[in-house]
Amino acid sequence: MRGTRHCLPLRIIPLLALLGTLLLPVGTALAPRAAAAPQAAPVRIMPLGDSITGSPGCWRALLWNRLQATGYTDIDFVGTLPPQGCGQAHDGDNEGHGGELVTNVADQNLLPGRLAATLPDIVVMHFGTNDVWSSIAPDRILAAYSKLVQQMRASNPDMRILVAQLIPMNPSSCPGCAQRVVDFNARIPDWARATGTSRSPVTVVDQWTGFDTATDTYDGVHPSASGDEKIAARWYPALTALLDADPADPGDPTDPGDPAGCIASFRAVSVWQGGYQGEVTVTNGSSAAVSAWTATVTPADGARIGQLWNGTLTTGADGTATVTNASWNGTLAPGASATFGFIASTPAAAGAPSADVSCTTRAA
Numbered sequence: 001m002r003g004t005r006h007c008l009p010l011r012i013i014p015l016l017a018l019l020g021t022l023l024l025p026v027g028t029a030l031a032p033r034a035a036a037a038p039q040a041a042p043v044r045i046m047p048l049g050d051s052i053t054g055s056p057g058c059w060r061a062l063l064w065n066r067l068q069a070t071g072y073t074d075i076d077f078v079g080t081l082p083p084q085g086c087g088q089a090h091d092g093d094n095e096g097h098g099g100e101l102v103t104n105v106a107d108q109n110l111l112p113g114r115l116a117a118t119l120p121d122i123v124v125m126h127f128g129t130n131d132v133w134s135s136i137a138p139d140r141i142l143a144a145y146s147k148l149v150q151q152m153r154a155s156n157p158d159m160r161i162l163v164a165q166l167i168p169m170n171p172s173s174c175p176g177c178a179q180r181v182v183d184f185n186a187r188i189p190d191w192a193r194a195t196g197t198s199r200s201p202v203t204v205v206d207q208w209t210g211f212d213t214a215t216d217t218y219d220g221v222h223p224s225a226s227g228d229e230k231i232a233a234r235w236y237p238a239l240t241a242l243l244d245a246d247p248a249d250p251g252d253p254t255d256p257g258d259p260a261g262c263i264a265s266f267r268a269v270s271v272w273q274g275g276y277q278g279e280v281t282v283t284n285g286s287s288a289a290v291s292a293w294t295a296t297v298t299p300a301d302g303a304r305i306g307q308l309w310n311g312t313l314t315t316g317a318d319g320t321a322t323v324t325n326a327s328w329n330g331t332l333a334p335g336a337s338a339t340f341g342f343i344a345s346t347p348a349a350a351g352a353p354s355a356d357v358s359c360t361t362r363a364a
Contacts, residue, residue: 013171038060042076043243046120049127052167052222052231054096056084059223062232063239064090069216075211078118093118102127103136106144122150122242123237126164126207128184133169133177138184142191149151149195149202159200160242163192164207167231171220181208190334193289196334201287205238207231208277229267234281237263240337241285255358261286262361264295268353275346276303276353280323281339284332290361292330293338297321297357301350310340331364 047053047060064077065088076091083092095114105111105127125148131141145163152159165185170178176299189204196202207230213220216227223231241263263285269277282293298320299305305315311323324330329338344353 006045006211016211029307034100042074042079043074043124044118044120044237045124046078046115046118047096048079048123048125049096050100050102050130051096051098052129053126054079054081054084055095055098055222056086057094057096058086058225059228059231059235060092060094061086061088061090062228063235066232066236067240070240072240075243075247078120080114080117087295093287099130101130101134101136102126102148103131103140105142106147107204109151110292111148111151112155115152115156119155120152120159122160122239124162124239127165127229128182129166129169132166132180132184132255133174133221135176135180138187142185142187145191146195149200153200157199161202161239162199162205162235162242163188163202164205164234165189165336166340167207167211167216167223167227168213169221177361178213178230189336192334194236196287198287202334203238203242203285203287204333205234205283206335206337207234209337210281210339233265233267234283234337237265237281237283238285241283259282262290262293262359264359266297266355269341271353277341278305278344278355279339279341280355280357281311281337282325282359283337284334284361286361287334289334289364290330290332292362293325293332293359293362295323295340295357295359297323297342297355299344299346300354300356301346303344303346303350305342305344308342310338332361 008355016023047057060077067075077093078350079093079095080095081094083090128141149161152161165188166181168178169181176182185208192204194200211227211230216224218224263283265281267279269279280295280297284290297305298308302319304319305313305321308323310329311326323340332338
């Protein structure tokens with residue numbers, strides 16, 4: 001008996017081919033797709049302190065906009081407090097609570113919740129003015145600093161911390177405050193050296209030198225517009241050194257070739273027809289003390305440096321100035337700064353004052 005052969009009608013075969021063609025893209029679409037490369041999260045920076053930081057703390061606006069203008073756009077200022085004005089657009093989130101004492105924040109464990117809500121990578125801290133005003137002993141304030149650092153590292157073991165030597169304070173109601181700030185600031189570098197680690201460095205930023213309560217505050221305590229400019233200018237090189245550094249490779253902080261080893265910044269203090277007063281700040285951006293520094297200043301538009309103070313000047317034939325430290329300002333703790341000033345003469349057609357500046361240091 002011959003086996004039976006089952007055949008599909010001819011008209012069904014084209015229909016199945018059509019269905020296969022239609023279903024093929026569906027199967028292709030369901031195939032796994034290569035994942036897109038994740039974008040790096042912005043660096044989260046917490047401005048931490050009291051009213052000098054937050055009420056309204058307009059140095060934050062100046063710092064933010066300078067960072068943006070110089071290419072540091074992948075950042076996020078964070079804090080549980082919102083912006084408080086300042087008349088210019090900026091990322092105003094902050095942790096500057098007016099009237100707070102750093103000792104109270106430590107004693108009451110207020111920081112961990114704020115850290116958990118914001119998850120910073122870097123903390124920029126100017127904190128302790130109210131404690132100094134209240135005659136709290138430096139040892140107790142520094143103990144509070146240490147507790148806050150421990151809490152920061154519990155939040156983020158790789159936390160990088162900038163700590164200010166406080167701006168001067170000289171209110172009429174507190175005749176002893178000026179000296180108490182000096183005494184407290186003198187203790188901060190040693191504390192920072194003992195507290196910083198290679199994984200979580202603590203860098204001191206000198207906000208005291210060159211700050212004048214008569215002109216840079218409106219009440220002997222809180223910064224005026226010129227004070228805000230000075231504070232932002234001091235934070236900028238120390239903060240950009242952290243942003244430029246590879247956290248996984250801290251390098252040799254005493255090597256002058258390390259971009260974070262020595263940081264120089266220029267600003268014009270005042271300008272007149274035919275000249276200007278300039279200022280250069282040299283900052284030790286490393287985690288080790290240095291015993292000497294040398295800065296190179298190349299003024300733009302044919303300007304020539306004449307008179308100079310707080311350093312020793314040598315001028316090249318092309319107008320490039322080499323400035324070495326004075327006998328009393330060469331030693332810089334980690335994060336500390338020295339500032340020298342100068343008078344420059346300019347041609348009649350010169351533009352706004354500017355200069356290329358760089359510096360090197362010698363290890364202590």
